[in-house]
Each structure stands twice: as structure tokens, then as C-alpha cells.
């Protein structure tokens with residue numbers, strides 16, 4: 001997964017984790033400190049090239065850190081790793097992935113990004129986390145602060161680190177329900193309910209536009225979440241997409257967590273969903289009956305559906321394009 005403005009891994013050299021303070025990575029043992037290794041939240045590693053853009057990257061990064069902490073620090077651990085020279089970012093990234101971090105974010109220009117991307121691989125194969133292997137994946141992110149930053153330019157990502165951080169914050173929060181669920185595993189399947197409720201805290205809805213099969217753009221304000229699935233369940237038996245069939249080669253898309261019912265084309269959207277809406281509709285969710293009333297369906301039969309999704313807020317558009325590739329095609 002590649003997210004603009006975001007995320008992931010580490011090296012033998014220095015690696016520090018910053019919540020309100022910066023936690024250190026011990027280069028001699030190649031491990032994070034005890035405090036750091038007590039992972040409460042996602043670990044996002046920022047690989048910073050202090051010499052990028054003739055030294056501007058290092059200076060800008062120092063100015064950005066307080067903002068980054070304010071936007072992301074409540075939801076994930078900010079881990080900072082400063083490169084000491086060429087190729088160092090490769091080692092940092094590789095080690096971070098092995099440590100099982102959630103995202104590695106290249107802070108610098110195209111050269112730094114190139115090295116970070118290379119750190120995701122070793123001898124032509126993807127690098128895996130020590131303990132969870134292929135089950136754990138690390139996201140890649142960019143805060144473009146180089147001289148040219150032409151990769152970001154290619155995707156129309158402005159050379160604006162604050163925008164990049166906003167996208168990191170969005171991605172960090174969107175992963176929170178699953179993360180919090182992990183904290184409540186002792187409650188069995190209920191962990192997903194507790195995790196979802198916890199994730200409502202600090203969640204921000206988004207205004208989105210959606211276009212189905214070349215129709216008109218429809219505006220949806222205050223969308224709480226978008227769920228995409230080609231199987232019926234998530235959250236330990238919640239039938240979020242009850243009509244999905246993984247064998248049909250069709251993909252079902254559901255918008256979830258919202259209020260005010262609206263149904264353009266074959267899509268039903270719930271908006272401005274609150275935590276108590278979630279509680280009240282929980283029994284329906286497990287039975288899978290709520291969806292026929294009020295959830296979103298894009299049920300593909302034999303025809304092909306094409307859906308575009310845009311954020312109303314232009315600064316979030318690149319993030320959506322990356323996550324959703326701008327549109328979905330059902331075959």
C-alpha cells in the first residue's frame with residue numbers, strides 16, 4: 001500500500017519514537033528500547049534526510065515535528081530516524097519492517113524515496129516482519145521535501161508537508177478500529193465492537209463525491225466510513241456486505257457509519273453516523289438485515305460497474321486516489 005503523506009520501517013542506525021517525547025532505538029542491539037517496544041498504537045517511522053534540498057529538509061522537518069505530533073501523536077507512535085549518508089535510508093527501512101512497524105514515511109526528495117522503497121525488498125523479495133511474517137504489512141508514505149520531489153509531482157501532490165501530514169493523520173485514524181480491537185481480544189468477538197466504539201473518539205467524517213457507472217457526481221457529506229468487501233463479514237460476524245459473494249468476481253461496496261438515508265443509483269449511503277447509532281444498529285448488523293434498509297450496495301450482476309470516488313476537500317483527494325486508485329472496476 002502506498003499512501004501519500006504517510007507511513008513505515010527501521011535500520012541498525014538510529015531510530016527514535018516520538019509521542020510527546022522521542023523514544024530511542026538502540027543501534028547496538030538493533031532493537032527499540034523497552035518502553036518503545038511496548039507497542040500501544042501503530043508505529044510510524046519517518047526516515048528523514050537532513051541534507052535533502054541542500055539542508056532545507058532537515059530544517060523543515062524540525063519545524064514540522066510539533067505539527068505532526070499534534071495531528072498524529074494521539075493515534076500512533078511517531079518514530080524518527082535521521083539518515084547519516086547515502087543508502088542509510090535503505091537499512092533503516094528494512095530494519096523497521098523487520099521490527100514490525102506499521103508504516104515507513106520518506107521525508108525528503110526522490111532520492112530518499114527511492115532508498116526507502118528499496119528497503120522494502122531484500123534480494124528481490126519483500127522484507128517481512130520477524131514475528132508476524134507475511135501476515136503483517138507495512139505501508140509506505142511520503143512527505144515530499146526534496147529539491148524536485150518529482151514523484152509527488154507526478155501524482156499532483158503538492159510539495160506541501162502539512163497536506164501530507166493531514167493524509168497521514170487520516171490514514172492513521174482509519175486504521176484505529178482494527179487497532180483498538182486488538183486491545184480487547186480477551187472479549188472474543190466483542191473486541192470488534194469495543195474497538196469500533198473506541199475508534200469513534202476523535203474520528204472526523206469526510207465529505208465525498210461518488211459517481212456510479214458514468215452517472216452524475218453525487219455529494220455525500222459527513223461520511224463516517226467506507227467499507228469495501230467481496231466477502232460478507234467483518235468484525236467477527238458483522239454482515240457489512242451480506243450479499244457479497246467472493247466467488248462471483250464482483251465487488252460490493254458499502255458506505256457505513258452515517259445517518260440520513262440517500263440512494264442514488266444502486267448505492268445507499270448512511271452519513272454522520274454516531275457511536276450510539278452503531279450500538280442501536282448492532283443487532284441488525286449481525287443479522288445482516290439493516291443493509292437492505294439503509295446501507296450501501298453496489299451489487300454487480302454480469303454487467304461491469306465503474307465507481308469514482310472523490311473527496312470534496314481537494315487536499316484529501318490525493319489520499320483517496322492512492323487508497324482507492326480513484327475508481328473501482330468490477331469485472
Ligand SMILES: Nc1ncnc2c1ncn2[C@@H]1O[C@H](COP(=O)(O)OP(=O)(O)OP(=O)(O)O)[C@@H](O)[C@H]1O
Pocket residue numbers: 049050051052053054083084085086087088107108109110111112113115145146147148149150
Ligand atoms: N545524511 C546525509 N548526508 C548526505 N547525503 C545524504 C544523507 N542522507 C541521504 N543522503 C543522500 O541524499 C540524496 C538526495 O536526497 P533527496 O532525494 O532526499 O533530496 P534532493 O536531491 O534535494 O531531492 P530530489 O531528489 O527530489 O531533487 C539521497 O539519494 C541520499 O543518498
